[in-house]
Amino acid sequence: MPEGHTIHRLARDQARDLQGRGVEATAGQARFAEGAERLHGQVLLGTEAWGKHLFHEYDSGDVLHVHLGLIGKFFRRTAEPRPEPTPTTRLRLAGDEVAWDLIGPMTCRLVSPDEQAAVVAKLGPDPLRRDADPERMWAKLQRSSKPIGLLMMEQDVVAGVGNVYRSEILNIVGVDPRRPGRQVTRDEFDAIWAEAVRQLKLGVKRNRIVTMAPEDLPRPLNRLRRGEGRYAYKQEACGRCQTVLDVYPLAGRTTWSCPTCQPA
Ligand SMILES: [Zn+2]
Structure with missing residues (x-):
């Protein structure tokens, strides 16, 4: 299972690649098709990691909550032409040059900021966060x-x-x-x-x-x-x-x- 450093690194890299513009969101499988449709075109305002939880904050107030679990993985795709999402792609988030494909996560869902706060309230301090107590x-x-x-x-x-x-x-x-x-x-x-x-x-x-x-x-x-x-x-x-x-x-x-x- 990925440890916290992986999630913080993803938060950092995905903000660099995707922040500040409308994302192109697609799903390769039905499981998150509605969520992807809802995210499509929304502007990523910022990313945040707390322990093994990753959050993306979008301009509509939606928060994407991802926990990779045991086998989940993000793949960064830079090749052109970009291969189509496959049936295992839960979510693809693409900017102009880079796409991030999410495969096999334990959690991938859209939540409200209150629901995000409820997830975080159950977590202990994260040594990588400046606000850790x-x-x-x-x-x-x-x-x-x-x-x-x-x-x-x-x-x-x-x-x-x-x-x-x-x-x-x-x-x-x-x-x-x-x-x-x-x-x-x-x-x-x-x-x-x-x-x-x-x-x-x-x-x-x-x-x-x-x-x-x-x-x-x-x-x-x-x-x-x-x-x-x-x-x-x-x-x-x-x-x-x-x-x-x-x-x-x-x-x-x-x-x-x-x-x-x-x-x-
Ligand atoms: Zn020893």
Whole structure:
């Protein structure tokens, strides 16, 4: 599943490509045909991301709400002539030069600004947003006996962190993912939040997840192979100390942690 950096990057790139003029909206499948018809010709005023939710604000007051879910994906098309939308295209939004095709999202719907606010009200702070309030996450941790590695996956605790980032951030700050939320100290929490902000920002910039510091990378950034550049996620040995990692499920997804760097 895409993590928050992907959604923020999409918000940024789609605003650059489509904002400020009427969009050409088409659907390749019946499922969102009415929505596409309604959007067609509307002017995109702005885009916004909160965790894994993407919003487009249009001049009529309509808001397009997209959640990619497990398999959803956006494709940016620049080729001319542009291929026709296929039966899997839920929505195509096109400007003069670029089209964005949305395939397989969990959510694609038009909502009102009030409905958008209701979606956002259920989400925890998003480390990528300037208005994020980390105290809300801290308050939730303090009240919970659930493991920190599970809490970091709950979108009402912190929005945008997924399985890769939770494994990496907890490894970097040295906290065992199985530790109950309420036993995380304030200093550890501050480190977790700061690392989440730093890592997610790097993710937006690079449009991929590489958490290793430059001096730890096995080869230069532009030559990394898929999955390289991480300390714990899908690794056999810890990228910081080479200890063999513990592997176990947490929140229904596999987690990796280092018994040396992240003592119980
Ligand atoms: Zn280690």
